[in-house]
Amino acid sequence: MSPTPEQRRTARRQFGAVPADAGLRRGPSRGAKKPITVDLILDTAFDIVAREGFEALTMRRVATALETGPSSLYAHVVNKEDLDELLIGRLCAEIDLPEPDPAAWREQIISVCGRLREQYLRFPGISRAALASAPTNTDTLRVGEGMFAILLAGGIEPQTAAWAVDALNLYVTAHSLEVSLVGGDGWVAGRDELMSRLTGLPDSFPNTRRYAAELTSGSTADRFTFTLNLMLDGLNRP
Amino acid sequence: MSPTPEQRRTARRQFGAVPADAGLRRGPSRGAKKPITVDLILDTAFDIVAREGFEALTMRRVATALETGPSSLYAHVVNKEDLDELLIGRLCAEIDLPEPDPAAWREQIISVCGRLREQYLRFPGISRAALASAPTNTDTLRVGEGMFAILLAGGIEPQTAAWAVDALNLYVTAHSLEVSLVGGDGWVAGRDELMSRLTGLPDSFPNTRRYAAELTSGSTADRFTFTLNLMLDGLNRP
DNA sequence: GGTCAATACGAACGCTGTTCTTAGTGAAAC
């Protein structure tokens, strides 16, 4: 008996390795069309997100891209939620983790977080799925383990490191989501407008008005590394 | 001419004060039903979110709670997005900001962030709207100004303080959203299960397995103040 | 009293995720 999507999902939650079913196909092969597989679904899903954003990723959209009906997907995927989780999994799987170097733990953490951000931004809005996704996913846990190892090698106490990993992960995800929502370069384009709006505020906003330049300065990447450094600075000052 | 919802929205984005139209009513008053106003809509919306979560907040749900059709709302509100923004606005308006005290800037920041978290968690999932909402909302900017003032009084450099306000706001929102999604006390209930899942991981997760206790320890509030302190520690070490 | 602008609201459109049902296929069993 080959596994139902539900079984695959619970298996995924526990081990991460999947029986795979390799080329074994049963069912109609209408014409020369490629058979639908989970990997094929994920490929087209990533393609859609990269092109049109995560909001445009619907079951129907994926189905029509595969030249089929929506119901055909439910033989391979439990849910939209399940699809999202699979996407995040594969996205995290492409993050390569360095061998922990006690002397360079700071740079290593920043590098991993930066790579994570990069991946999230390549697929605009997908970080929303990362926020909702259960943290028990194996691939998600893998990058967690990687960051954890780096912090431990850096001499951070286990309890502190454990919570820091969560905090860093959460911040990276939230930052990426915010950047995706605002629209990336749309931020830079609307900076002048934002500035004038801040300076045009009532008198009850003295600091916001005076430091409008500081408030609107910097690229999203600048702000990202700033906050990362903020947290890392807080880590080694016991 | 009384303003259309669009006009109210743009007015709101710029000033925040609204002409109000006070009891002036034109239109059918079927029976003794209360006339629909923006405030009434917001009241019932908050009620729904508090009871059933942000996911359950739909236009139709609000309309039926008001014993009317969905289209009746669009005379007072531009969008669902606009409704969300209004909710966040009113939520932020209930945050009272302390007079900046240079000696207690740390405690003051933590207090404001804690109050913000409290408000977000009272209405589960509403922080999602805060993430999407444009940061040009007057009420949102008000608490930004408040936190900014506290940091400046604490001697933080303007540029650093400006970016820190954004980082803190983003973290508070993301944390609240995560807590809402996981389900609050559901976290505590599933801790044992999570622990056993972590310890049951493959050998490629040595640190996660060894420190599973540390990883799953602490309440959400503990982790919240931990991360806040992390960022604040990073602030005053130039 | 008549005019007009603003509100209220039923009906409908296009979209979503999901399920039910039916048709079709290859591998295995006899």
Next chain:
DNA sequence: GTTTCACTAAGAACAGCGTTCGTATTGACC
């Protein structure tokens, strides 16, 4: 070689969503 069977593919449909259109109803103003 035929039959059985587990599985996939896919059409049709359902409930629910945000939103718009058209229309009826009302109060204030001339």
